[in-house]
Amino acid sequence: MINQIETFTESKHFRIKRVTEGVYATVSVPGTGSVGNAAIINLGNSTLVVDTFTTIEAAQDLYEAAEFLTGNSVSYVVNTHWHSDHTTGNQVFSQNAQIISTTTTRHIMNTFGRERLSQxxxxxxxxxxxxxxxxxxxxxxxxxxxxxxxxxxxxxxxxxxxxxxxLVYTLPTITFDQQMTIHGSDRTVQLITYGGGHTQSDTFVYLPDEKIAVMGDLVLSKHHPVMIHANPKEWLNILDRVEQLDIETIIPGHGEVCSMEELYGVRTYIKKIMGMVEEAVQNKRPIDEILVPGEYQEWNLSTYFNANLKKVYELITEKED
Ligand SMILES: [Zn+2]
The missing domain is CATH 4.10.860 (DNA Excision Repair, Uvrb; Chain A)
Incomplete structure (x- = not known):
């Protein structure tokens, strides 16, 4: 198996990281067509892919890697949320696979996402x-x-x-609202949503037996959480609920495979951003004076820091009106 993986590290878009037997993170290489991470899960008699990258070419590599690593064609694709770095590659899988998301995620893709694309x-x-x-x-x-x-x-x-x-804009074919379970011959996976935090609706994939969760962008590792479409308070609530599950390993939406530490890190980050903006508002200081705190200076997606402040500022001041 290990040799097989090494012969496929050819994709310029991602590196394959084996998390456990039959579970692989495909970790994005910066500056390529992947942008976000994806995951490949061997269910035994079928294969599940979580998220589909930003370009057709990157998704094609993901498709080939999934078949190569599991020996099955991909039967299921999960879109954790509507953002293009997790959904644009859908078309590559649509012929043989059912694409699954929450009802809300599909709705946003079919309205806002579609309109944005036509623009x-x-x-x-x-x-x-x-x-x-x-x-x-x-x-x-x-x-x-x-x-x-x-x-x-x-x-x-x-x-x-x-x-x-x-691009052939490809929507999910199966939707759910709270939880859905896929029972493979070797492995059971749960698709869970606790509502919207990072976006209007976020799904994660939970493997209870292996104590692994593929978190989408609810958890990032050494990357600024992206808050431009976020509901920060709900995001914190969701993380509190995820904490109740038995999870040891996290495949994050961006960054390296990690642990619950990174989930706690996202929680701290969101609270910190909210605190800094609230303080600026109270002191009547402009938010563009706020600098990236030292502990986050090496984190990636730093171009989102100011946008995160702005989003939280809008949410706070909107409430005061
Ligand atoms: Zn993303």
Missing amino acids: QLSNPEAIYKAIDEFEEKMQLETNEHLKNEMKGEIASNREYMKMLPN
């Missing part, structure tokens, strides 16, 4: 222009960490734009 398709020049402008900004950036991150973001965005004309 992108009707005016790609605007996006290319925005990427070019971001590239100019990147060249002037003096913080090396941030500069590298911007470089990766630009490369991934260019991959996405290159793919766009070939």
Whole structure:
């Protein structure tokens, strides 16, 4: 098995990390067409893939890796949430697999997601222009960490734009509202949603026997949690409920395979962001004066830090009106 995996580390989009027999994290390589992580789970007589990356090419590699590692074609795909780095590769799997999400996630993909895509398709020049402008900004950036991150973001965005004309927007085919269980011949997995925290609806995949959870973007490892579509309070509630489960290993939405420590880290981060914004509002200070706290300076997705502050600011001030 180990040799087989090593012969497939060829994909430029991800690295394969074996978590336990038959469970693999496909960890995104920055600046490629993956952007987020995915996971491959061998159920025995069938195979489940969690999330499908940003580009068709990356999803194609994921599809091949899944068949190679499990010896089965992919029967099930789970979309943990609607964000494009977890769903755009769906089309690669749609012929043979059922694609599963919550009702809300499918609804958002079918409305907001679809509209956003048609806007992108009707005016790609605007996006290319925005990427070019971001590239100019990147060249002037003096913080090396941030500069590298911007470089990766630009490369991934260019991959996405290159793919766009070939994209067949593919929605989930099966939806659920609270929990769904798939019983394979060798393994049982639970798809669970506790509502929306990172987005309007977030699913995670729980393997109770193996004490493994594939968390989507509810848990990230050494990456800034992305709060632009978040409900921070609900996110904290969800993490409290996840904590009640018996989990030892987490495959996060971004970053390396990790443990409950990273879940606690996300909780601390969200509370910290909320606290900093509340303090700025109370002291009538602008939020753009807030700097990335020292403990997060090496974390990736740092380009989202200011957007996170802004989102929390909007939520706080909206409530006061
Ligand atoms: Zn993501």
